[in-house]
Amino acid sequence: MARKNLTVASVERVRPPKSGRVEMLDAIVPGLALRVTSKGGKTWAVRYRIDGKQRRMTLGPFPRIELDRAREKARDALELVDKGIDPAEELKVAKERQTAQRRASVTDPEGDAYEAGTFGAVVLQFIKRVQSDKRRGWEFERIVRREILPDWGHRPITEITKRDINTVLDGLVDAGKPAAANRLHAIIRRIFNWAIGRGEILNSPCVGLEAPAPAAKKSRDRVLSDDEIRAMWEASGKMGWPFGQFFRLLLLTGQRREEVAGMERSELNLDEAKWTIPAERVKMDREHDVPLSATAIEILDDLPEFDKKLVFTSGPRGKKKANPISGWSRSKRRLDELMLEILRKEAEDRGDDPENIEIANWRLHDLRRTFATGLAKLNVPLHITSAALNHAPSTLMGVTAIYNRHAYFEERRHAHDAWDAYLRQLTGGKPDDKVVALHG
Numbered sequence: 001m002a003r004k005n006l007t008v009a010s011v012e013r014v015r016p017p018k019s020g021r022v023e024m025l026d027a028i029v030p031g032l033a034l035r036v037t038s039k040g041g042k043t044w045a046v047r048y049r050i051d052g053k054q055r056r057m058t059l060g061p062f063p064r065i066e067l068d069r070a071r072e073k074a075r076d077a078l079e080l081v082d083k084g085i086d087p088a089e090e091l092k093v094a095k096e097r098q099t100a101q102r103r104a105s106v107t108d109p110e111g112d113a114y115e116a117g118t119f120g121a122v123v124l125q126f127i128k129r130v131q132s133d134k135r136r137g138w139e140f141e142r143i144v145r146r147e148i149l150p151d152w153g154h155r156p157i158t159e160i161t162k163r164d165i166n167t168v169l170d171g172l173v174d175a176g177k178p179a180a181a182n183r184l185h186a187i188i189r190r191i192f193n194w195a196i197g198r199g200e201i202l203n204s205p206c207v208g209l210e211a212p213a214p215a216a217k218k219s220r221d222r223v224l225s226d227d228e229i230r231a232m233w234e235a236s237g238k239m240g241w242p243f244g245q246f247f248r249l250l251l252l253t254g255q256r257r258e259e260v261a262g263m264e265r266s267e268l269n270l271d272e273a274k275w276t277i278p279a280e281r282v283k284m285d286r287e288h289d290v291p292l293s294a295t296a297i298e299i300l301d302d303l304p305e306f307d308k309k310l311v312f313t314s315g316p317r318g319k320k321k322a323n324p325i326s327g328w329s330r331s332k333r334r335l336d337e338l339m340l341e342i343l344r345k346e347a348e349d350r351g352d353d354p355e356n357i358e359i360a361n362w363r364l365h366d367l368r369r370t371f372a373t374g375l376a377k378l379n380v381p382l383h384i385t386s387a388a389l390n391h392a393p394s395t396l397m398g399v400t401a402i403y404n405r406h407a408y409f410e411e412r413r414h415a416h417d418a419w420d421a422y423l424r425q426l427t428g429g430k431p432d433d434k435v436v437a438l439h440g
Helices: 008-013 067-082 087-101 119-131 137-147 162-174 178-197 226-239 243-253 257-261 294-302 328-350 366-377 382-388 409-426
Strands: 021-026 032-037 042-050 053-061 105-107 113-115 274-277 288-291
Touching: 032 067, 042 067, 053 067, 053 087, 067 087, 113 119, 119 137, 119 178, 137 178, 162 178, 226 243, 226 328, 226 409, 243 257, 243 294, 243 328, 243 366, 243 409, 288 409, 294 409, 366 382, 366 409, 382 409
Parallel strands: none
Antiparallel strands: 021 032, 032 042, 042 053, 105 113, 274 288
16 A cells, blocks of 8 residues: 555544455655554554564554654654564563552652552652752752642653643743743653663653753843842741741842752751751752851741751641742742832832832842842952852962862851841841941
């Protein structure tokens, strides 16, 4: 039978024969065939020759297996043939393995049980064997649990398709979260590549799947003004636990969002006014000591203890595993709303038109830049500011600035204390607070 350039329309229109069966051969992927029976059934198959013998492997029924997916499956099978592997035998072995695996299940610490061979079972194994010891592993797990595990968890991993993946990624892009879509794309690729190496699947649906929202990162220079800092401090006080204290510690310490969010009680030494972030939680992969100012200690002393391990939690409590806080977008949106209310009320009290008051877009990471700019105002030397931010060692003024976690600690403590005093004066702290500029 002559090959035809099959289309969705031609496949849908084909009429069943009066008796027996007929086959339509695809010209795009030689070997792909659609078998149509007299009862109207339509089934995809791929023809191939291996070891001198003509073979045929069923791919699945139409329309459950659409034309694009059938071509994709046929190409995957023919790639195995090119390597000397019989795809039908490979599929048989895989099915036998899955049948054996389904006798057992994988239990999620969160309470769900996933049959072996499901996406959820594979993901839990990936988290346990690969991701648990990685830096920011908790963030990886949080994204997976929020974005894909609820819908995909109990489905066989072999049934997750490009369309499933694109549906999730497009949803994030359409919601105005292109960066989150790109992160999830990278996570899904890693999971499926690992699953191939473990023999859970033969091929990844991520092959040929590009990042959904490629975009070059632009450098930012947004710094909060003194009025915005004051409004942010007052607004965070109105928010309360856990985000109010969290936002204030971001500004006070100048550390990264994930580092403060994942703060553990074992990392804190309030008697020595020090917070030690372990290497596995630090972007630069080296342990980092952060001096704690008086205000930071006051905040930490007053925090409720909902979890024995984590300082900030938003996940399950009690017997279930607690998670570091998340939900940045919603909490940041609330913070912006409160800041705007405060600044507009002040404008109204001054006799100005409150509708003229707006707050330029800013991100939580801009608090680090605000911290650094504040230290510059206080004449803190650049290399001390760099050490306080835990930046990579760099060459400054021709001298290589190499430091370990202990280097410049006392100088950094003076810088943090000066910044604390500046904030207290700015936000209406103790009346006897004095801001003293440092001289390098």
